[in-house]
Amino acid sequence: MSREKILAAVAKNKPTLTPLPEIQDFGNPYSDLVAQFTSVLTTIGGTAVEVRNWEEIQQYVQTHFAGRRMVTNLAPLADMAQQSWLTSDPHSLDDVGLAILEGQFAVAENSAVWVTEAEMGQRVTPFIAETLALVIKKSAILPKMHHAYAQIGAVEYGFGAFIAGPSKTADIEQSLVLGAHGPKSMVAFLID
Amino acid sequence: MNHSEAADKFNKDFDRTTWHDETLWWVRQKRDRAAFAIPEWEDLRNMASQIKHNVLSNLDTYLIEFEKNAKANGITVHWAADAHEHNQIVLSILKEQGIQQIVKSKSMLTEECHLNPFLVENGVEVIDTDLGERIVQLADEPPSHIVMPCIHWKKEEIGVLFHKHLGTPEGCADPSTLTLAAREHLREKFLTRRVALTGVNFAVAETGEFVVCTNEGNADMGTHLADVHIACMGIEKIVPKRKHLGVFLRLLARSATGQPITTYSSHFAKPREGQQMHIILVDNGRSRQLGREEFRNSLKCIRCGACMNTCPVYRRSGGHSYHNAVAGPIGSILAPNLDMTKNADLPFASTLCGSCSNVCPVKINIHEQLYSWRQVLTKSGHSPTAKTIGMKAMAAVLSSPSVYRFSGKIGRLTLSNTPFLVNNSLNPWYKQREMPEPPKESFGEWYKKNRK
Known part of the structure; x- marks a missing residue:
């Protein structure tokens, strides 16, 4: 059995046990978390939109994304989009033009948004849509990744992802192109 | 083909080597800006x-x-x-x-x-x-x-490749167009596999x-x-x-x-x-690598590639010259563990400048391990033949004061009077190098004359 062979070799060859370091969170250096999040998201190709309420999100969506197939699992936007997608074959989401989902919280230092399977509806949703919109409470922007993992804690999920901006590649001569496989654009609605 | 032969081939195209070097250095600079923030x-x-x-x-x-x-x-x-x-x-x-x-x-x-x-x-x-x-x-x-x-x-070459395989228009080298073509080509694979x-x-x-x-x-x-x-x-x-x-x-x-x-x-x-x-x-x-005390830290690697982007040898020799899945400085300390004979050349493909260790996010002492591998490989008879002969000759000269003095004299005379004997294509030290004017006398000779 390779399992026993590997474990025995590792046990024999490992160095003397050294302790784990304390993980500090290095505090919050940002005076304005919304501004920091917005600034980073803009540099990595995303768009941050501050809104006061759900009506403003609806208006923004109607202005910018009219005519696209929309999916969402957010109750306040239910009348704008289809519902049946939640139980359909994930392959059928190929033509989704806009997916609007909720982000649990965001991280100011790198503009990453934490989204788990529960918010995704289907795992593939935030990756397959042409545009991904994530709704995040302004009060749910944390300074750094250490704060993010403190927030996640020991909670169980099947799948979760930090998502920072639209899908991108620079594999051809280091030229940045948005929309490698996933969303070509990404909007973060920062709501009061 | 060993690393230096492959690097030699890569360096035949001077402009391309410079382009490769500058592209990677640009990525290294981006890393610096992110880290310093x-x-x-x-x-x-x-x-x-x-x-x-x-x-x-x-x-x-x-x-x-x-x-x-x-x-x-x-x-x-x-x-x-x-x-x-x-x-x-x-x-x-x-x-x-x-x-x-x-x-x-x-x-x-x-x-x-x-x-x-x-x-x-x-x-x-x-x-x-x-x-x-x-x-x-x-x-x-x-x-x-x-x-x-x-x-x-280069994007023009990718354009040719995509024209052949993905049917993009001939002569198209625009990164956005090429990426979009790949997106459509691969979307179909995602949906069917x-x-x-x-x-x-x-x-x-x-x-x-x-x-x-x-x-x-x-x-x-x-x-x-x-x-x-x-x-x-x-x-x-x-x-x-x-x-x-x-x-x-x-x-x-x-x-x-x-x-x-x-x-x-x-x-x-x-x-x-x-x-x-x-x-x-x-x-x-x-x-096995875990059991090698001086090399086990190589297992800390998180595969960021920063050591490659900063390495003056990697940047001017290209990843393929390392003939290993992981190239560059980190690859050169991982590869001998996989096959000492096949990869004996890699720890020598470095100037030991230490830039790799300075940028490594998990602080692997990469350049020290490269140096240690050289010793291990040489002791176990894996070092490149030309290097072994050269080192043996050097050891013979340096271990005998009279031979050392004699060799110095011959060297100075040769460089002054018959430089073509050494400055020729058979001597790798003259590739991309100008030798300095040889001094008329050695320090030893000068000291003997001037000692009061």
Whole structure:
């Protein structure tokens, strides 16, 4: 059995046990978390939109994304989009033009948004849509990744992802192109 | 072909070598800007290095903990002692499913195991879905860089390649158009393939989950549409606790490309409903390297590629000159562990300037290990022949004062009177070098004359 062979070799060859370091969170250096999040998201190709309420999100969506197939699992936007997608074959989401989902919280230092399977509806949703919109409470922007993992804690999920901006590649001569496989654009609605 | 021969070939095209050099240096500068913007950067490096040291010192326990938690999450865990066993496990999963086509996102481990050629030989079609990897795959080449697989390709050449394989217009070299063509080509593969294979950036012992980082979203497009997800990881990819990911995710993308984080950091804990999830834990020499005290720190590597981008030798010799899945400084300390004879040249492909160690996010003493490998390889008779002869001649000259003085005199006379005897194509020291004016006398001779 390779399992026993590997474990025995590792046990024999490992160095003397050294302790784990304390993980500090290095505090919050940002005076304005919304501004920091917005600034980073803009540099990595995303768009941050501050809104006061759900009506403003609806208006923004109607202005910018009219005519696209929309999916969402957010109750306040239910009348704008289809519902049946939640139980359909994930392959059928190929033509989704806009997916609007909720982000649990965001991280100011790198503009990453934490989204788990529960918010995704289907795992593939935030990756397959042409545009991904994530709704995040302004009060749910944390300074750094250490704060993010403190927030996640020991909670169980099947799948979760930090998502920072639209899908991108620079594999051809280091030229940045948005929309490698996933969303070509990404909007973060920062709501009061 | 050894490293210096391959580098020589790469250097034949002077402008291209300069272009390659400058492109990678630009990435190194982006890394600097990202790192310098974090006041606690050095603390993070120390923390990451200490976490990894703890992992190595307790790896068997963490592997067992990871296995237990992953199984409880519904993931099937496999163990592979070597590349062959790893490849066999992948093939057996495919056979069980009756599947002959897969999509694959980036995994340096599968490059190390030569999985693609193995699967192709066994009748399986493999589609690499990272854009850079797809480009080198269409060109029938291995990646030349672990983060930027086709960094050695020019856009005009990619245009020609895509015209042939993807039907883009002849002469088109626009990165946006070419990327869009690849997107459409690969979207069809994502929608039709039932098995997706990925690598693993980090696996958490505490929770049994694993994290895959991409910018393109190709790992997610593959796995969330597939019935079966196979994840392949080296046993050293373990981190003890979920909170440790915070340290590594802050370091990884900043070190790799200067981004604050990759677009996607996907945490796979349980299979999707109705999906199968497999993870293969691969040793392939890692437990052996763990037992080599002076080289075990190489197992801390998180595959960011920063040491390659900064290396003056890598930048001017290209990734393929290292003839190993992982190129550059880190590859040169990992490769001799895999095959001492085949890779004996690699620790010598360095100036030992130490820039690699300075940028390494987990503080691996890369240049010191390169130096140590030279000693180990020379003692065990693996050092390159020309170097051994040269060193023996030098030792003979330096060990005898009279021979040393005589040689110095001959050298000075030769350089002054018959420079063509040494300045010719047979002497590698004259490549890209101008020799200084030889002094008329040695210091010893001067001292004898002037001593009062």
